[in-house]
Amino acid sequence: MLGNAAGGDGRGRRALILVENLSVPFDRRVWQECTTLRDAGWEVHVICPRGEKRDREPEAVIDGVRIHRYPLRAATGGPAGYLREYGSALWHTVRLARKVGPVDVVHACNPPDLLFLPALWLKRRGARFVFDQHDLVPELYLSRFDRGQDLLYRAVCALERRTYRAADIVLATNESYRDVAVRRGGRRPEDVFVVRSAPAIDRFQPVPAEPGLKRGKPHLLCYLGVMGPQDGVDYALRALAKLRDELGRTDWHAVFVGAGDAFDAMVELSRRLGLSEQVQFTGRIPDADLVRYLSTADVCLSPDPRNPLNDVSTMNKVLEYMAMGRPIVSFDLKEARVSAGDAAVYAPADDEAEFAGLIALLLDDPEQRARMGKIGQERISGPLSWRNSQASLLAAYAAACRDHAPVSAGDQNREGKRPRR
Incomplete structure (x- = not known):
């Protein structure tokens, strides 16, 4: 029904979704897109690592979506590691x-x-x-490697331009990204x-809160998400140290849910800070x-520092906190303000002391926490709902x-090319 109403009826059509960053259906955004297209009549295939x-089978059909997976070793060792990873991914794709x-x-x-390289091959x-x-x-x-606008930066800019140029249609995750596609991409x-x-x-x-998850403390703080160099887990840990040392607050337990290439470094930083x-x-x-922890949490943390990427990106963890009715x-x-609105309180960018102060403020005000949680849930079920994105x-x-x-399939010759008419 939605497919017909939106002009997206896919009966008799096939879509191939290419993903390199995460497996499917673990990549929730991609999986929602897959099922939306399937419900609109599309035959959906996915190629992913x-x-x-999880998602270990080379091939799977899940809820009518056909998934083709390839082995991939994640990058290590800086930019050179990414070149090796991406070369392997392109070959398998x-x-x-x-x-x-x-x-x-x-x-x-x-x-x-x-x-865009395999996409161009398929466009032909x-x-x-x-x-x-x-x-x-x-x-x-720029945000991850702190190398400035060097040769590799200019290379990724060139690849972005080629991708924009090759695309027939661009999907942007928010208005900031849309502005980049129009302004920088010339779309x-x-x-x-x-x-x-x-x-x-x-x-x-x-689900009902579980006081035992608070480890004997009155309050539970929660972080959910990837732990990479640009994700700000180090900012959160230093803020928690200030919450304890400068504000004298020890009435909390904090849980950090997730993984990433900075995970071990963050565990070590926590140890060095005495946390x-x-x-x-x-x-993971x-x-x-995960739902048990979020249902019990009194305050959720979104410590992404301001950098060229984070300022204009929509953070999935913020949306997930809001869906669970948690104050942030x-x-x-x-884009944090665009997403959360009054479901969050905001410290000046990268100010760990103010971040700690706002945590303390919310811990002392259960009524404000409840109001903020309700606002978040209303935004997720209203203007930010997946129905609009569908x-x-x-x-x-x-x-x-x-x-x-x-x-x-019958309109192709054995090499996969259209016959001349």
């Missing part, structure tokens, strides 16, 4: 795309901005190219569609356990396929 502990065969739409999700065989820009890779490079505004990420509501249903008894690192945990302490970032996604696909007859 295998996960470390092309190999599996040949196996999938002809498609109407190839939908490439960055990072990296290299998936009749597909339309939808670029799903999850990250601004030039800003990601026509009518060819850029905002498809915001949104938490899966069925995954984030509050080991009050801060718990769980790593099952959804049921965040640094004052442009309509935008299907409108984008309708625009991509306008005046484009469906591709069928």
